[in-house]
Amino acid sequence: MDDLKAAATAATRRGFLKTGLLGGAALAGSLASGRAMAEGDPVITEIQDWNRYPGDGVDARPYGQPSQFESHVVRKNVPWLTSDTISSINFTPLHELEGIITPNGLCFERHHAGIAEIDPANHRLMINGLVDKPLVFTMADLKRFPRENRVYFLECAANTGMEWRGSQLNGCQYTHGMIHCVMYTGVRLKHILEEAGVKAAGSWVLAEGADASAMTRSIPMEKALDDCMVAFAMNGEALRPEQGYPIRLVVPGWEGNMWVKWLRRLEVGDQPWQQREETSKYTDLLANGKARRFTWKMDVKSVITSPSPQVPIVHGKGRTLVSGLAWSGSGTIKRVDVSIDGGRNWHAARIDGPSLPMALHRFYYEFDWDGSEIFLQSRAIDESGFVQPTKDQLRAVRGENSIYHNNGIQTWHVNKDGGVENVEIS
Amino acid sequence: MSRFPELLLGGIAALLLASSSVSAADVAAGEKAFGRCKACHAVGEGASNRVGPHLNELIGREAGTVDGYSYSAAMTQAGEGGLVWDEASLKDFLANPKGLVKGTKMAFAGLKKDKDVENVIAYLATFSAEAEKKADGEPKQEEPEKKAEAAPAGQAPEPTATASAASPAQEPGAGAHFKLGREATEAEVAAWDIDVRPDGLGLPEGRGTVAQGQELYDENCASCHGDFGEAIGRWPVLAGGQGTLTDERPEKTVGSYWPYLSTVYDYVRRAMPFGNARSLSDDDVYALTAYILYLNDVVDDEDFELSKDNFASIKLSNEDNFIDDDRDSEPHYARDIEPCMTDCIPGKAEIKMHAAVLDVTPENAGDDDAPAGGID
Numbered sequence: 054m055d056d057l058k059a060a061a062t063a064a065t066r067r068g069f070l071k072t073g074l075l076g077g078a079a080l081a082g083s084l085a086s087g088r089a090m091a092e093g094d095p096v097i098t099e100i101q102d103w104n105r106y107p108g109d110g111v112d113a114r115p116y117g118q119p120s121q122f123e124s125h126v127v128r129k130n131v132p133w134l135t136s137d138t139i140s141s142i143n144f145t146p147l148h149e150l151e152g153i154i155t156p157n158g159l160c161f162e163r164h165h166a167g168i169a170e171i172d173p174a175n176h177r178l179m180i181n182g183l184v185d186k187p188l189v190f191t192m193a194d195l196k197r198f199p200r201e202n203r204v205y206f207l208e209c210a211a212n213t214g215m216e217w218r219g220s221q222l223n224g225c226q227y228t229h230g231m232i233h234c235v236m237y238t239g240v241r242l243k244h245i246l247e248e249a250g251v252k253a254a255g256s257w258v259l260a261e262g263a264d265a266s267a268m269t270r271s272i273p274m275e276k277a278l279d280d281c282m283v284a285f286a287m288n289g290e291a292l293r294p295e296q297g298y299p300i301r302l303v304v305p306g307w308e309g310n311m312w313v314k315w316l317r318r319l320e321v322g323d324q325p326w327q328q329r330e331e332t333s334k335y336t337d338l339l340a341n342g343k344a345r346r347f348t349w350k351m352d353v354k355s356v357i358t359s360p361s362p363q364v365p366i367v368h369g370k371g372r373t374l375v376s377g378l379a380w381s382g383s384g385t386i387k388r389v390d391v392s393i394d395g396g397r398n399w400h401a402a403r404i405d406g407p408s409l410p411m412a413l414h415r416f417y418y419e420f421d422w423d424g425s426e427i428f429l430q431s432r433a434i435d436e437s438g439f440v441q442p443t444k445d446q447l448r449a450v451r452g453e454n455s456i457y458h459n460n461g462i463q464t465w466h467v468n469k470d471g472g473v474e475n476v477e478i479s
Numbered sequence: 480m481s482r483f484p485e486l487l488l489g490g491i492a493a494l495l496l497a498s499s500s501v502s503a504a505d506v507a508a509g510e511k512a513f514g515r516c517k518a519c520h521a522v523g524e525g526a527s528n529r530v531g532p533h534l535n536e537l538i539g540r541e542a543g544t545v546d547g548y549s550y551s552a553a554m555t556q557a558g559e560g561g562l563v564w565d566e567a568s569l570k571d572f573l574a575n576p577k578g579l580v581k582g583t584k585m586a587f588a589g590l591k592k593d594k595d596v597e598n599v600i601a602y603l604a605t606f607s608a609e610a611e612k613k614a615d616g617e618p619k620q621e622e623p624e625k626k627a628e629a630a631p632a633g634q635a636p637e638p639t640a641t642a643s644a645a646s647p648a649q650e651p652g653a654g655a656h657f658k659l660g661r662e663a664t665e666a667e668v669a670a671w672d673i674d675v676r677p678d679g680l681g682l683p684e685g686r687g688t689v690a691q692g693q694e695l696y697d698e699n700c701a702s703c704h705g706d707f708g709e710a711i712g713r714w715p716v717l718a719g720g721q722g723t724l725t726d727e728r729p730e731k732t733v734g735s736y737w738p739y740l741s742t743v744y745d746y747v748r749r750a751m752p753f754g755n756a757r758s759l760s761d762d763d764v765y766a767l768t769a770y771i772l773y774l775n776d777v778v779d780d781e782d783f784e785l786s787k788d789n790f791a792s793i794k795l796s797n798e799d800n801f802i803d804d805d806r807d808s809e810p811h812y813a814r815d816i817e818p819c820m821t822d823c824i825p826g827k828a829e830i831k832m833h834a835a836v837l838d839v840t841p842e843n844a845g846d847d848d849a850p851a852g853g854i855d
Contacts, residue, residue: 131841136586136703136713137530138549140753166750181668188653188660189667197659220834227840248654259674265756267749269674318671327677327739329746333731336801342724344736348804362834390818395828399820428828438814446811454729458806466830475834479826 125149128161131227134215139167140266142209144230147356147378148363153204153234153406153413157288160233162295163209165266169315173299176263178245178283182320185250192299195283198240198248203282203305204412206234206380208351210308210335210457216444217453220475223362228463228475232380234413237303239284242277245319255321259328260302263317270311271325272304276349280305283316306382306411307349308457310335340452353441354460355379355389355416355433366471370424377402377416381435384410388434391418395428395464395478396443402431410436422467428478429465444477509602512595514698516587518752522606529754530703531585539609540564542580553582569600586711587702675745679791682744686786687766689773693781695763696770699752708732708774718774724800734775738798740790744768 092098119126130143145161162168173192181187209231215221222228246258251274258277262268272281282303285292292298297314304311310330325331325347337345357377360366366373379386385408390399402416416431433441444461466476513522519530526533532545543550543558557580562568572579573596575589590596604610652658675681697706705711708718720730729735733743748764750756759767769785772778772793785793806812834840 129841131839133839134713137584139530166753166756179663179667179671181663181672185655186653187663187668189663190660194659198657219832221839223834223840244657248656248659250655261671261674265750265754267756269745269749320672320674322676324676324678326674326745327742328674329742329750332739332742332801333733333737338724338729338731338736340725343800343802344724345804345806346801348806350804352806362840390820395824397822397824397828399818399823432818434818438816439812440816440818442811450809450811453727464828466833476830477832478828478830 123149126159128159129226131215131222140165142211142231144226145233146226146363147230147232147358148225148361150358151376151415153378153409153415154288155233155235155413157235157290157293157296160207160235160287160293160296161209161231163231163309164264164295165268166264168295169262169264170294171263171299171315176299176315176317178300178317178319180245180249180319180321182259182322183252183255184246184321185252188249190245192285195240195245195285195300198244200238200240201282202236202238203280203303204234204236204407204409205303205305206232206351206411206413207303207309207312208232208354208380210310210348210351213354213459213461213463214456216461216475217448217455217459220477223475225356225358225361225463226363229356229358229378231309232378232413234380235287236289237282237284238286238289239282239300239303242281242283242302242319243279245283246277246321249321251321254323257322257325259318259320259322259326260311260313260316261318261320262297262313263315268310268313268330269326269328270313270330271322271328272311274321276304276307304349306351306384308335308351311349335457337451337455337457339455348458351380351382352458352460353379353381353383353386353433353435353439355386355431355441356463357391357429357431357465360429360467360471360473361465362473362475365473366422366467369471370422373420373422375402375418375420375429375431377418377431379404379414379416379431379433380412381433381437381439382411383435383437383439385412385436386414386416386433387436387438389414389416390432390434391416392430392432393420393427396430396432396462399432424469426469427467428476429467429473430462432462504597504601506598506601506605508594509598509600512590512599513602515590515702516599517755518699518702519585519587519754521754522603531754534603535606536608537564537569537603538566538607542568551580551582551584553580554584566600566604569603570596573599584712586714588711673745673748675741675748677739677741677791679741679787682741682787682790683761684787685761685765686784687762687764687769688784689766689769689778689781691762692766692768692770692773695759695767699755699759700767703753708771717771721775721796724797732775733771733795734777736797737795738801740768740772740793740795743771744790 126146126149128143128145130138130141135141142163143161145155145159150159176192178190178195179187212231213228216228256274258272258274260270260272283300284303285300287293287296292301297316300316302311302313302316331346337348339345355377357375359376375391377389379389386404389402389404391402392399400418402418404414404416406415408414441460441462444459447459447461464476464478466474520532520534521527521529522534526535528545528548532548540563541558542562542564543555562580568579573590576583576585576587590599653662654660673681703711703714704717708716710716716730716732718732718734720732720735723730723735737743744764747767748759748761752758765785769778769783772785773781773783777793777795
């Protein structure tokens with residue numbers, strides 16, 4: 054777009070663009086068919102400033118930032134959802150991202166009492182309860198344990214939660230942006246538990262944060278000893294404050310609320326604690342008034358990130374690239390199918406890049422768009438054989454008040470102009 | 480009673496006498512009335528922004544201008560439009576916040592008594608150099624450390640860098656395998672291990688009545704949760720909603736949804752009041768928990784006293800409606816079914832619902848839109 058803007062400026066200056074800005078497609082068309090054919094594209098035929106004058110030196114940006122032309126690629130919140138940003142959520146701009154790794158500054162945020170700013174010199178991790186010896190670790194202690202690197206997605210249980218009653222939000226940032234995927238560096242939780250010595254009766258671990266909500270969740274010992282981590286780095290650098298600096302819990306494949314940030318305490322017990330976030334919240338109310346609890350695992354899911362409402366098709370008919378993400382709390386993604394006719398016919402998409410368990414997978418599907426209205430859908434199948442369901446299948450068994458764990462198939466309607474809208478279809 | 484030393488009170492009294500307009504106001508009474516504001520606003524040395532902006536140097540401040548605080552658009556505009564906080568404007572605002580600044584995100588409905596308004600302004604004036612200058616009062620003394628920042632009675636303070644440096648009684652290298660870490664002291668475990676389970680494990684000694692709880696609630700909780708637990712704005716509703724769980728719009732409250740009372744005690748003790756966590760005593764939390772039971776008609780006697788002894792005997796009505804995760808029993812959960820690839824649904828797809836109809840995407844929606852759904 055910015056290239057087009059630059060071209061527009063140049064063109065206007067020369068009086069070639071008579072009708073003003075008619076939108077990207079019209080502008081591109083006028084360039085191609087009008088003056089540009091005769092004289093050439095001014096960004097090519099004229100010497101540009103950046104081609105003539107040197108730019109900033111090496112220390113101008115000691116911590117590099119994205120290009121000024123990418124300033125629209127930011128996390129955004131939905132103000133009506135919550136009373137105050139201190140206890141709220143914002144969304145990863147999935148529609149602008151590529152590959153499987155989320156940049157640290159764009160990972161969605163969910164805080165229950167704002168961002169705790171903790172000096173690592175003043176941070177401790179305590180382990181107590183049904184252990185042989187209650188222990189306190191400093192950050193320096195934690196960094197002496199065996200270390201590992203793992204790529205995992207983190208998805209909030211409420212991701213897509215606003216869509217249970219039907220299409221609400223126009224943009225995959227809002228419908229699916231409570232997810233990110235980074236490489237964590239840290240210590241196996243198992244090592245920390247074993248250092249304190251778990252007693253035979255210890256079957257649950259309570260994880261607690263140091264923030265002003267003192268977030269707590271009960272985690273079954275089997276999972277704690279399996280693949281959970283205490284992470285201190287993401288994508289090669291220290292955790293961001295909003296992601297739990299200096300340490301957070303990593304609970305692969307399970308709902309994001311359990312990944313306690315600013316982790317300060319682990320308690321071993323013989324039953325769950327029934328904390329606020331596992332009783333009044335993060336329980337799934339069914340149509341019959343019963344509510345499921347301890348629905349930890351995130352089910353197989355996918356979404357087309359482009360085209361999507363925030364990134365419509367602007368090139369007109371012809372070669373079109375569909376890009377999307379798929380993931381499952383059960384492991385790797387085996388296959389993703391894409392439909393352009395609202396689920397009548399499906400085509401196997403191409404998964405590209407690493408395929409790691411409980412991590413985002415990137416898929417592509419390329420086709421020649423004939424310019425007619427289409428209904429884009431994607432459907433993921435994981436290595437365990439679970440198939441992403443339709444929203445109607447989910448509603449048929451759960452009703453519309455579950456809030457959490459909506460992994461239904463998303464439909465984007467593309468109109469003849471390339472505009473994209475979030476819809477539900479027959 | 481007051482956290483001000485006598486000396487300071489004397490100085491403020493002189494200040495107030497010199498300022499004719501607030502001469503009748505009572506700083507000590509203002510401090511007490513400010514208790515209702517403290518859940519969201521801090522004032523005094525080191526005060527930072529909480530749910531609301533800090534209130535140091537409030538008098539003479541242009542509205543909506545505290546650094547680092549995210550104001551409503553309405554408040555920012557009011558400041559740009561010339562609203563400056565002085566006695567007159569604060570009087571209007573504190574009596575009816577939304578009356579003066581429509582669209583302010585301050586949920587508080589306003590102080591009903593004129594006297595409270597005057598007193599709170601007098602109290603806040605003591606933290607504003609502008610007001611002091613006018614009154615030619617003595618330089619303000621440093622505020623003594625806030626009571627609220629100390630740990631509740633009977634609990635050890637949380638260890639800090641200095642505390643831990645002072646208590647390295649245990650040898651490092653205490654861990655079983657890698658010889659990492661040191662043994663936690665009893666005081667350290669007691670300071671952090673405040674969780675409470677449904678079977679009563681973790682409940683501290685203590686007691687509190689419904690009536691005591693009401694007083695605490697009005698002061699600390701009502702500004703967000705409403706006078707009767709009905710909630711203001713989108714803050715959590717605490718009471719009511721019984722029998723609505725199968726409705727189109729269920730109301731999930733302590734009375735209608737929460738399975739265990741222990742969760743209320745645990746959560747209030749660890750995280751409430753929002754913006755001033757860990758400031759309530761164990762007795763306070765018993766009293767507030769009792770009052771929340773009263774708001775939900777679980778108990779109906781204002782003299783009812785909740786204590787460690789009778790706590791586990793209270794059952795909430797929705798406990799039995801919680802079931803374990805049985806998603807894998809749902810038909811679509813079946814594994815290894817090869818999904819249909821061609822001609823899967825007859826007919827052309829027809830749109831049943833547009834997101835654009837609801838039009839709640841942030842770029843399009845107005846501030847007042849609050850459709851169904853939420854993140855809880």
